[in-house]
Amino acid sequence: MPGLIVICGATATGKSGLALDLAQRLGSPILSADSRQVYREFDIGTAKPTVADRLLVPHYLLDICDPRDNLTVADYQDRALKEIAEVQGLNQVPLLVGGTGLYLKAVVKGLKIPRVAPNPQLRSQLAALGQGQCYAMLQQVDPESTTRIHANDSVRTLRALEVFYVTGCPISQQQGENPPSYPILQIGLDCTEVQEGDRRILIRTQEMFDAGFVAEVESICEKYGTNLPLLHTLGYAEVKQYLAGEISREEAQELTALHTRQFAKRQRTWFRGDRTIEWFAVDQPDLLERVWHRVQGFLEQPKIASVSVTS
Structure with missing residues (x-):
């Protein structure tokens, strides 16, 4: 039975880049586990894979919702499990990639989630x-x-x-866990030094603003109004303040970086609570080869079906 490979970790640790390299070697698709990348038009601020990335490797669970909709964890779980089953049905091992811990836990642990919409x-x-x-x-x-x-x-x-x-x-x-029957390898990415993580976040934030993040937020505000719940999330809230004249562009960028560092700290705390995650330092030059070696070992387990891979 084909298994599942998870790439997780805090923001700006290089999950998407590593997953793209692994997916090309495996001939496998990538499934997003990001609670904001599921929404259309929220692209730059969520570091959504580029068009070029999607041409290299099929990506799923991106742009599946209108920004005015509310995708619950239960909804995501249903969609993710369906996509995983379809990929495994093609004798491929999907890569589940992202930093939304609850999304990943819903799939990996098989959380039993009451199907009750907010009232x-x-x-x-x-x-x-x-x-x-x-x-x-x-x-x-x-x-x-x-x-x-x-x-x-x-x-x-x-x-x-x-x-x-x-x-x-x-x-x-109505709660509990019912883990999938297929084997799962969880790869966690983290920086050896906190300073390296902070540096990566500063670079990521600068790239977002250089890529037209302000224009993206302005367009969303004009189309959906400034009270759209998603506009209260990381990065979008700070840029919305700038557009309202409450802070300067420089302050918006600085606050985005600050709040991202705080968010990354919470992500690390969440993921460190899962002892089944195997951690790799992102600031090591041979990261890809070390992870690839582990993936090959995972694929060679008796329960994993034969998968065509390239070196």
Whole structure:
């Protein structure tokens, strides 16, 4: 059975470049695991693969949603598992590449996610009761969840109550894991020194602004309005401030780099919690060959079907 290769890590660690090289050697497609690359028109600010990259290697799970839509983790999981199965059906090993930890965990761990869409009206009614009363209600209908949800965590409390009132079943009974049966190799990329990661982020940010990031944000604002939720995300929010005259272009760029460094730190913390990830230092000159050697070892396992590769 063909397996799955995951390339993960914090932003600006070179995941896309490494994946592109591996995909060409394997003759395999790349599946994105980025929560913003799924949306059309959000290109430069999400470091979406270029047209040239997509001509070299087929890419999937990019541009699959309108910016006004809301792709849930459950939606992504369904789409990703379907794409993986189709690629494996061609006797190929897909590469799942990205830095959205929850997307990757949903696939790799087989998270059981309640298929309940957000219900703004119900949430509003519950929120009006106050967190104290909502948490007390949750203790009555789903005491198991309250052992994992803090009494002050209003977001998770409302979600748990929402799932219960929509389905009639506690969210704790609808969660868990059901990992895929095929073998999975998880490759994590990180910098040996924090300073190297910061340097890469500064370069990435400069390249984004040089590539027309401001014009991209301006176009999106004009088309969808400045209240589009995606415009409140990393990079887009800072440029939107600049376009509104609240800060200078230089400040927008500096804040984008700062907030990206903070985000990368949170990503590293998330991924380090998964001990099944095999880590490689991106600032080593032989990175590609070291990862390629590991991939070949993975492909030679008895459970992996024969795959045509080129050196």
